[in-house]
Amino acid sequence: xxxxxxxxxxxxxxxxxxxxxxxxxxxxxxxxxxxxxxxxxxxxxxxxxxxxxxxxxxxxxxxxxxxxxxxxxxxxxxxxxxxxxxxxxxxxxxxxxxxxxxxxxxxxxxxxxxxxxxxxxxxxxxxxxxxxxxxxxxxxxxxxxxxxxxxxxxxxxxxxxxxxxxxxxxxxxxxxxxxxxxxxxxxxxxxxxxxxxxx
Ligand SMILES: Nc1ncnc2c1ncn2[C@@H]1O[C@H](COP(=O)(O)OP(=O)(O)O)[C@@H](O)[C@H]1O
Ligand SMILES: [Mg+2]
Numbered sequence: 001x002x003x004x005x006x007x008x009x010x011x012x013x014x015x016x017x018x019x020x021x022x023x024x025x026x027x028x029x030x031x032x033x034x035x036x037x038x039x040x041x042x043x044x045x046x047x048x049x050x051x052x053x054x055x056x057x058x059x060x061x062x063x064x065x066x067x068x069x070x071x072x073x074x075x076x077x078x079x080x081x082x083x084x085x086x087x088x089x090x091x092x093x094x095x096x097x098x099x100x101x102x103x104x105x106x107x108x109x110x111x112x113x114x115x116x117x118x119x120x121x122x123x124x125x126x127x128x129x130x131x132x133x134x135x136x137x138x139x140x141x142x143x144x145x146x147x148x149x150x151x152x153x154x155x156x157x158x159x160x161x162x163x164x165x166x167x168x169x170x171x172x173x174x175x176x177x178x179x180x181x182x183x184x185x186x187x188x189x190x191x192x193x194x195x196x197x198x199x
Contacts (some may be wrong), residue, residue, distance in 0.1 A: 001062065002027050002142050002173045003048070008057035009196075010043055016055070017043050019196030025142065030164070030182045033088045035193030039071060041177045042070050044193070045146050048175075065095040066140025070147045072131040076120040080130055081112065084137065091138040098137075108159065125151045132160070136167075143167060143174045161186070 003025040017040040025031055035041050046052040046062065048059055049067045053114075071184055074083050084106075088098040106112035109129045114122055128151030135143065141155040149157060176187075184190055191198040 001025070001065065003062070003175075005044075005048065006058045006061070008044065008047060008054045008059070010040070010047060010052070010054050015098055016196055017048075017132075020027045021057070021196070021198055023191060023195075023198055025173045025175065027141070027173050028168045029173055029188040030168060030175070030186060031175045032184070032187045032190040033177045033198070034172075034179065034181050034190060035133060037179055039193045041193055042146055043177075044150045045069075045144055045175075046179060049144060055098055056081075061142060063141030064138055066135035066138065068132050068135040068143075068145045068148060070083060070150075072124075072127045074119045074130060074134075077118055079123075080106075080115045084134065087134045087137055091140055101139075105136060108155065108163065109133055125187060128152060129156060132155055136163075139170075141172055143172055144149055145174070145176050148176060149178065154194065 004102065005024070006022050008018050013142055024185070028050065033044070043052070045067070047054045049065055076172040078086065078152050080117060084102045085098075088102065105116060107130065111126055111129050114126060119127060129131070132148065133147070152160060168174065181187070181190060
């Protein structure tokens, strides 16, 4: 098991967003969570990655997490290269490893041509790709993606799935959260988040 979520509850004032959420993830499997807008998907992910504290319950993680938030989390006035280097330093990635990883991710997701540009000048879709590449930089064992398809064009969407399948072969568990999951057959398990609980 790589992730265990037990009895998570979270309210914002009177708004009980998560009532009692429990699930587990095993290596190499692909999980989905679907739910309407406002059902608490992003809140749950922020709790899993440790950005927010739950009111109750426990999270245990047994590996490196790669997290791609719904709203891109980049330094908009730094260049693409500078952003990659910043996060590599934060993840403590060794220099040669960083160079090979970042070059191959920039090639694969086709944004190397923007490497010297400031992020603020790039399209939303390109920013999403960089956000994804950064979540992949340190070879995560648990990859968590919040609405990953929103900004992707068709080519990126296809490439994303090829990459995801390679990661799974290496043992990485993946959690995709979306308001709509079209290709359910790709997933090992899909949960619904409704009224603060998973079904
Ligand atoms: N920082 C916050 N403060 C107060 N309410 C919040 C905050 N973040 C989210 N919420 C509320 O929690 C609910 C779930 O939000 P969210 O987790 O973003 O849903 P989803 O990702 O499923 O669209 C919404 O009602 C939202 O207004
Ligand atoms: Mg959300």
